[in-house]
Amino acid sequence: MRIEDDSKRERLEILSKIIDIKFNKQDKFPALEFLNVANEEIKDYITKNSEVPCSFRLVSNDANLLKLRVRGKSLISNIAWLEQQKIDLSKYELHIGPHIDPVFSTIFIITNKGIQGEIINGSHNELTQGYNNSKIMSFFFNFNEWKFSHDDLELQSEIKKTINYLIVNDLIKQELIKKS
Numbered sequence: 001m002r003i004e005d006d007s008k009r010e011r012l013e014i015l016s017k018i019i020d021i022k023f024n025k026q027d028k029f030p031a032l033e034f035l036n037v038a039n040e041e042i043k044d045y046i047t048k049n050s051e052v053p054c055s056f057r058l059v060s061n062d063a064n065l066l067k068l069r070v071r072g073k074s075l076i077s078n079i080a081w082l083e084q085q086k087i088d089l090s091k092y093e094l095h096i097g098p099h100i101d102p103v104f105s106t107i108f109i110i111t112n113k114g115i116q117g118e119i120i121n122g123s124h125n126e127l128t129q130g131y132n133n134s135k136i137m138s139f140f141f142n143f144n145e146w147k148f149s150h151d152d153l154e155l156q157s158e159i160k161k162t163i164n165y166l167i168v169n170d171l172i173k174q175e176l177i178k179k180s
Contacts, residue, residue, distance in 0.1 A: 009095075014180045018173050021165055024097045031058055031092040035082055049075045053099040056082060058092040065091060072099050104158045110166070114142040119159045 012023045029042060037043050055071035056078045070081045075096070082094070105124040108117025118127055118136050126132040138149040139159055148156055168174050 015177065018176045018180065019165075019168055024100065026057070026095040026097045029094045029096070030090075031082070031094040032089040034094050035079070035089060046075065046079070051076065054078060055097045055099050057095040057097070058082075058085070058087070058089075059095055060092050062091060104155070106159060106162060108139075108163075114140055115163055115166075116140045117159075119155050119162075121155065 009023070009026055012021065013025070015021055016023065027045070029045075030038075033039070034042055037046065051074045053072055054075050056069065058068040060067070065087075068085060068087070070078055073081070078096075082089075102123045104119060104121055105127055106117055106119040107124075107127050108115055116139065118138050120126050120132060120134050120136050122132060122134045126134065127136065135150070135152070137152055137155045137159075139156075140147045141163060146156070146160070168177060
C-alpha cells in the first residue's frame, strides 16, 4: 500500500502527459538540502513561495521509516515544523505541494469491469481515516450505468464530472496509457 501511495503522483504525471488531467503536482527536494538551503534553486524557491500555503510530505525509500506530513500553513511555517522533526533528514525526500481547501474528496479504483469508490463533501482524510462529518456516498459505474448508495444530486454530479476526465475514447491514447 505504501508503494502505491508513494508513487501515485509519478503515475499521474505520466497520465497527465497523455490526457488532460489535473492533480496536485509536487516539488521535490532532498530534505536536508532544503532545510540547509543548500543551493540557489532552493533559496529562490523559498523566496518566491515563503507565504504560500502548502503541504510538506517527508518520504523515505526505507519502508521502516515513517512518512510525515503537515499542511495548510505557509512555506515558512512548514520549514519551522521541519526543523522540529527528530529524524535523520538525510534519509528523506521532501515533497512540497499546494494546499487546497477541499470541497469534495473521492477515492476510487478503476478496473476493466468498472469504477467503484466513495465521495464526500469534505476533506480527503475523512475518507482515508474514517472521521467524517458528512455522509459518504459509495458509487459504482460499469461504463454504462451508475449505481449510488443514496440520493445526493450534488455528489452524483461531482463524481460524474470527475470520472469524465478519466474516460479515454481515443484509441491511440488508450494504447499510450497501456504502455506507460
